[in-house]
Amino acid sequence: xxxxxxxxxxxxxxxxxxxxxxxxxxxxxxxxxxxxxxxxxxxxxxxxxxxxxxxxxxxxxxxxxxxxxxxxxxxxxxxxxxxxxxxxxxxxxxxxxxxxxxxxxxxxxxxxxxxxxxxxxxxxxxxxxxxxxxxxxxxxxxxxxxxxxxxxxxxxxxxxxxxxxxxxxxxxxxxxxxxxxxxxxxxxxxxxxxxxxxxxxxxxxxxxxxxxxxxxxxxxxxxxxxxxxxxxxxxxxxxxxxxxxxxxxxxxxxxxxxxxxxxxxxxxxxxxxxxxxxxxxxxxxxxxxxxxxxxxxxxxxxxxxxxxxxxxxxxxxxxxxxxxxxxxxxxxxxxxxxxxxxxxxxxxxxxxxxxxxxxxxxxxxxxxxxxxxxxxxx
Amino acid sequence: xxxxxxxxxxxxxxxxxxxxxxxxxxxxxxxxxxxxxxxxxxxxxxxxxxxxxxxxxxxxxxxxxxxxxxxxxxxxxxxxxxxxxxxxxxxxxxxxxxxxxxxxxxxxxxxxxxxxxxxxxxxxxxxxxxxxxxxxxxxxxxxxxxxxxxxxxxxxxxxxxxxxxxxxxxxxxxxxxxxxxxxxxxxxxxxxxxxxxxxxxxxxxxxxxxxxxxxxxxxxxxxxxxxxxxxxxxxxxxxxxxxxxxxxxxxxxxxxxxxxxxxxxxxxxxxxxxxxxxxxxxxxxxxxxxxxxxxxxxxxxxxxxxxx
Numbered sequence: 001x002x003x004x005x006x007x008x009x010x011x012x013x014x015x016x017x018x019x020x021x022x023x024x025x026x027x028x029x030x031x032x033x034x035x036x037x038x039x040x041x042x043x044x045x046x047x048x049x050x051x052x053x054x055x056x057x058x059x060x061x062x063x064x065x066x067x068x069x070x071x072x073x074x075x076x077x078x079x080x081x082x083x084x085x086x087x088x089x090x091x092x093x094x095x096x097x098x099x100x101x102x103x104x105x106x107x108x109x110x111x112x113x114x115x116x117x118x119x120x121x122x123x124x125x126x127x128x129x130x131x132x133x134x135x136x137x138x139x140x141x142x143x144x145x146x147x148x149x150x151x152x153x154x155x156x157x158x159x160x161x162x163x164x165x166x167x168x169x170x171x172x173x174x175x176x177x178x179x180x181x182x183x184x185x186x187x188x189x190x191x192x193x194x195x196x197x198x199x200x201x202x203x204x205x206x207x208x209x210x211x212x213x214x215x216x217x218x219x220x221x222x223x224x225x226x227x228x229x230x231x232x233x234x235x236x237x238x239x240x241x242x243x244x245x246x247x248x249x250x251x252x253x254x255x256x257x258x259x260x261x262x263x264x265x266x267x268x269x270x271x272x273x274x275x276x277x278x279x280x281x282x283x284x285x286x287x288x289x290x291x292x293x294x295x296x297x298x299x300x301x302x303x304x305x306x307x308x309x310x311x312x313x314x315x316x317x318x319x320x321x322x323x324x325x326x327x328x329x330x331x332x333x334x335x336x337x338x339x340x341x342x343x344x345x346x347x348x349x350x351x352x353x354x355x356x357x358x359x360x361x362x363x364x365x366x367x368x369x370x371x372x373x374x375x376x377x378x
Numbered sequence: 379x380x381x382x383x384x385x386x387x388x389x390x391x392x393x394x395x396x397x398x399x400x401x402x403x404x405x406x407x408x409x410x411x412x413x414x415x416x417x418x419x420x421x422x423x424x425x426x427x428x429x430x431x432x433x434x435x436x437x438x439x440x441x442x443x444x445x446x447x448x449x450x451x452x453x454x455x456x457x458x459x460x461x462x463x464x465x466x467x468x469x470x471x472x473x474x475x476x477x478x479x480x481x482x483x484x485x486x487x488x489x490x491x492x493x494x495x496x497x498x499x500x501x502x503x504x505x506x507x508x509x510x511x512x513x514x515x516x517x518x519x520x521x522x523x524x525x526x527x528x529x530x531x532x533x534x535x536x537x538x539x540x541x542x543x544x545x546x547x548x549x550x551x552x553x554x555x556x557x558x559x560x561x562x563x564x565x566x567x568x569x570x571x572x573x574x575x576x577x578x579x580x581x582x583x584x585x586x587x588x589x590x591x592x593x594x595x596x597x598x599x600x601x602x603x604x605x606x607x608x609x610x611x612x613x614x615x616x617x618x619x620x621x622x623x624x625x626x627x628x629x630x631x632x633x634x635x636x637x638x639x640x641x642x643x644x645x646x647x648x649x650x651x652x653x654x655x656x657x658x659x660x661x662x663x664x665x666x667x668x669x670x671x672x673x674x675x676x677x678x679x680x681x682x683x684x685x686x
Contacts, residue, residue, distance in 0.1 A: 061487045142673040151423055152486050152676060155623045156669055162620045163665045170658025281620060294491060325503035332496025335481060336489045372553055 007217065011352060015300040016213070023206045033195045040202045040270040042310035043209055044070075047263025049291040049302030050216045051256030056288070057296035058225060059252040061149065065139075065157030066260045066287045066301035068164050069132040071279030075168075075175075075259025076131060078274035079115060080124035081184035081192075084120030101183070115174075121188050128265045129258055136257035140225075149235075149245075158281055165280035184268070192269055205266045207224025209303070212259055216299050219255065228252055278353050287303030289328075295344030304343055391653060394533070401538040401607060401647030404545035404642035407601030409618055410625040411552055414637045416593035417626055419556075419569045420586065422480055423491040426498035427622065430472060430594045430613020433501070434464035435610040436509055436602030441474050442516040454519040457606075461544075464598040472594025476587045484586075486609055498616070505612035513611035537606045544603055552596065553634055564590050621665075636680030644668065 027039055048066050054063070056062050060092065088097045094104040099111050113195050117123045143153055176182070183191070191197060225249055231238045237287045239245045268274045278281065294305020295373060317324040341347055409431060424430075441460035445452050452459070475497060483490045508650045518537060525535040556562040567575040568585045576582045604610070625644055629636030644664060651660035674680070 006494040018547075062389075062491070063562070103473040143676070144666065146673065146676050148673075148676040150492075151421075152627060152672075154423070154491060155627055157621075158622055159620055159665055159669055163662055163669070166665075167660050167662050170662065181485060281616075283497045288492065289495075301577075315603060322503070329498075329500035329503070332499070333479065333493050337479070340489070375609060 007169040015210045019300060033077055037198050037270060042259040043205055044263040044267040044284050045287055046209060046303040046306040047212055047288055048260040048287045049258030049306045050212050051301055053296060053299050053302045054216055056218060056257035058228040059249060061249055062154045062255060063157045064154045065161040067279045067284035068161050069257040069260035070264035072132045073264030074129045074268045074274040076124055076127045076301040077265040077268040078181040082181050084185060085185040095375055102176045103173055108173045112174050118236055128261055132257040132261035140253040144246040144249040161281050161284045168276040180273055182273040184272050186309050201269055215298055228262045264341045269280055275292030288331055293342050295342030297341055301342055301344030383548055384599035385673055395649050395653045397534055399548060399646040400542055402649055403642050403645035404541045405639055406625050406645050407545050407606060408603055409622045410637050412593040413622050414634060416590060420589055423487060425495040427597055428619040429498045430468045430499035430597040431601035432610060432615040434598030435469050435605045436634055437464040437467045438517050438602040439514050455519060461599055461602045464602040465595040466498050468598025469595030473587050480590060492537040493519040502612050511612035513609040515609035516605045520547045541603050541606055548599060577626050624668050630677060633680040638677055640679055
């Protein structure tokens with residue numbers, strides 16, 4: 001089989017550039033800081049979407065628990081920010097100064113042990129990446145080694161999302177309960193609530209997003225990515241060829257978890273709080289939907305899906321709150337029934353060929369000899 | 379945690395919590411029965427199952443209001459009419475959904491999950507628009523209220539006993555239909571080998587449609603029973619859907635007996651733990667235990683041995 005040796009082929013490169021121009025130039029120049037912050041919030045879901053493309057689109061493992069990893073990343077970041085915000089000076093009026101306010105309200109007088117590492121910023125960053133990865137490793141190893149997959153995996157990950165939400169809501173004193181961790185102020189002494197900080201954070205996030213896109217593209221193009229596709233199509237044959245199917249699945253699941261966690265940590269920074277309403281069953285399924293709408297087989301599609309669906313959600317629920325759920329439900333059904341490959345499928349099937357033809361006809365007018373060279377290798 | 383209670387107190391607590399668990403068990407069984415048919419037999423992940431249940435609950439609520447206004451003399455028995463109406467309404471909607479949506483997706487089980495989730499959002503919003511966002515409760519007829527004093531310290535509510543009796547009846551009926559009627563044989567034949575079943579002259583499309591309708595209809599009856607022990611809101615169905623799926627998966631997807639056994643063990647664990655711990659911790663521990671057991675034994679408690 002001829003493997004495309006270039007990292008991005010021509011249309012992917014165009015997609016990458018289009019996204020870069022949109023996110024780095026057009027949106028920051030044309031939107032006010034409030035709207036730009038909203039875009040930043042939407043983009044946090046794009047991280048989850050990229051992970052889902054790897055794990056669901058390529059690996060065929062549908063996880064309905066991505067909210068868990070999004071939440072773990074977000075909570076790790078929120079715990080660090082909260083500890084910084086509840087310095088002894090800031091919390092003088094509490095009966096125990098120096099611990100987060102919700103702990104004080106719940107009659108906890110000492111910082112719980114699992115909060116202590118989050119005093120340090122490097123440990124927090126490590127935790128954001130490692131805690132979800134470890135969690136995914138445990139779940140993945142337990143399930144994939146026993147060849148649990150497909151529907152059962154989806155249901156069990158969904159149950160885990162439910163468990164974590166109930167746990168966070170129930171353990172109010174340790175987690176902030178249903179309100180989540182709020183009133184976050186500074187990151188390493190830098191106030192994240194100002195417009196200027198939001199502007200910078202947006203660019204940090206976009207750069208991270210492109211980093212994740214490149215990483216995902218790398219995974220997709222190596223042998224690993226091909227084995228994932230092979231596994232999705234004929235799991236048994238891959239197993240008979242001597243590959244450890246479980247290990248590849250675990251890897252894809254862990255990678256998706258880490259991407260989601262980065263998104264969650266950025267979410268906390270952009271939005272300024274974290275709560276269980278981003279962890280549970282409903283947000284987890286919504287994340288899958290963004291990916292499905294964008295196209296489960298396309299990394300860029302996932303980014304577009306997260307942007308467009310969230311944009312539609314905000315604008316529809318602002319103007320027609322009644323209609324929004326009808327619209328979202330209909331969108332789910334339409335995507336599944338009519339466009340299983342989402343927006344990127346529509347693009348690849350209907351729009352891309354026309355653009356190609358347009359270019360091809362222009363080229364044949366100017367220099368007929370170049371067409372053979374310029375045509376895509378595939 | 380047992381420190382403050384005497385032995386007889388503990389006995390009474392266990393008995394009463396056990397009974398509370400039995401009511402939860404009935405709700406689980408009723409919801410899981412429909413899902414066991416749809417998911418266990420047909421392999422369709424119906425995330426809108428909770429909404430079919432809520433439809434049954436709203437039908438019951440409407441019937442109770444209608445009977446109160448039109449024919450008050452019928453009120454003591456309105457519940458039986460409501461149940462039949464709930465079955466018909468949910469079953470009909472189920473057949474419509476199967477025709478419009480599910481039949482295109484039999485080969486893509488994961489996609490049924492997404493599509494039916496979309497359906498559940500639409501239904502939730504429809505309930506909210508039609509019936510309002512507030513929870514509604516039905517008025518129970520006189521004979522269902524109050525409780526039966528078994529001993530000085532043990533009280534058992536009558537509506538709970540009624541729900542349990544109902545559950546038993548429906549379970550027996552479903553078991554009869556699935557395992558002994560000729561239609562049930564057709565259903566199982568289609569499930570085991572669709573092509574072969576078609577070849578021997580079974581109309582597989584029709585069987586699929588009625589099976590899905592039956593599962594949804596039972597969910598409607600479950601919702602109807604549910605109104606007697608709790609109130610109904612547009613999003614109440616979503617609260618139960620994960621639990622119900624776990625019940626079915628834990629029991630072994632294709633085994634009716636497994637579903638009942640797992641509903642029993644889950645509900646008893648949860649309601650007994652609930653007394654000693656907070657409600658949320660009881661639920662967390664119960665669900666974690668199930669997930670842990672499923673990781674060790676993915677096929678569930680009672681697995682059918684089918685050659686694939």
